[in-house]
Amino acid sequence: MSLTTHIRVDHYSAVQLAASAARRTALAAGLTGPLPDRAAVLASELASNVARYALHGSLYVQPLPLRRGVEVLxxxxxxGMADAEQCLTDGYTTGGSLGSGLGAVRRIADQFAIRTKEGTGTLVCARLGEPGDTSPDRAPAVGAVRVPADGEVSCGDSWGVAVTEGAQTAMVVDGLGHGDPAAEAAELAVRTFHRDPGQPLPELMRAMNRALRHSRGAAVALLRRTRDTMEATSVGNVRSLLVAPGGVRQRFGGQPGVVGWNMPEPRVQRVPAQPGIISLLHSDGIDTRWADAPSAFLTALPAPLLAAALVHEHRRSRDDATVLTLGPPRRDA
Incomplete structure (x- = not known):
């Protein structure tokens, strides 16, 4: 699973860095023709907007979660913006520019979402994929951000999502420690997950336990949503929650232990499915206190923007951090 490129927009020089990262990511994802250059324009316009108007801004550039393409957050x-729709209109500006930034991003992207609140800030998700290369119709809206600890090149966290008949299954894994050994354990867990993601959650966890016996070991959380139920199991300190507008609806408890070393018999927790719920998993690189009293603005965000917001606002920079969010089947917003 590819890393997220994090670019702090604390100077206008970050605009070129963002454009280069988006073009590189698009090429690595297999985008063809003019699409890598269009990805660079998306990142350039968004970074320019942040540099010109905002404070404490960042761009997160990465491959799309479930199809070939690039995502810029x-x-x-x-x-924030008093009137987001007006700010998306070509020619509108409050800073003396040509006013084509956000309007151009919305035109170029094949998926676009924006949320803003005066006095709080703005979040934008722009996605660009290869035409005709689409995710399954029953796929959830997925948000994922995966960044290493400051100063690290490799990331000991990873994630996976699988859509099988009648179910959507998500995992987040946190390899013990940092660096290459942790990353190797995490990637081994992801490969094991994808071999047969539709099997019962305890069987998935046991398969990963066997696969990781000669590795550093890891904390793992699995969460599955079907039409009728949500079910989860976890070992270690990866958190699983259900979030809806208005707050956190459910926190699933984890079991102590290490997958690959001393894993207990997996215990599955089940709750009825509810409409409008986002399933959320995150590693301990995210401060868990975010869920104690989250703002209504935060919990109403769509899945991709919720993942970005948690990493941006609640990340522990000395640790690897991954957030994975699954919403209902996507609607462009």
């Missing part, structure tokens, strides 16, 4: 703690 922009998050800031700026003044």
């Amino acid at each position: 922009a998050v800031d703690r700026g003044p």
Whole structure:
């Protein structure tokens, strides 16, 4: 699973860095023709907007979660927008520019979402994929951000999502420690997950336990949603929650232990399915206190923007951090 490229937009020089990262990511994802250059334009326009108008902003650039393409997420703690739709209109500007930034992003992207609040900031998700290469109709809206600890090149966290008949299954894994050994354990867990993701959650966990016996070991959380139920199991300190507008609806408890070393018999927790719920998993690189009293703005975000917001606002920079969110089948917003 590819890493997220995190670019702090604390100077206008970050605009070129963002454009280069988006073009490189698009090429690595297999986008063809003019699409890598269009991805660079998305990142350039979003970074320019953050540099010009916002504070404490960042771009997160990465491959799309479930299909071939690139995703650019922009998050800031700026003044927000009084009228987002007006700001998306070509020619509108409050900063003396040509005013084509956000409007151009919405035109170029094949998926676009924006949420803003005055005094809080703005979040934007722009996605660009290869035409005709689409995710399954029953696929959930997926958000995922995976960043290494500051100063690290490899990341000991990873994630996986699988859509099987009648179910959507998600996992987040946190390899013990940092660096290459942790990353190797995490990637081994992801490969094991994808071999047969439709099997019962305890069997998936046991398969990963066997696969990781000669590795560093890991914390793992699995969460599955079907039409009627949500079920989860976890070992170690990866968190699993259900989030809806208005707050956290459910926190699933984890079991102590290490997958690959001393894993207990997996215990599955089940709750009835509810409409409008986002399933959320995150490693301990995210401060768990975010869920104690989250704002209504945060919990109402769509899945991709919720993942970006949690990493941007609640990440522990000395640790690897991964957030994975699954919403209902996507609607462009």
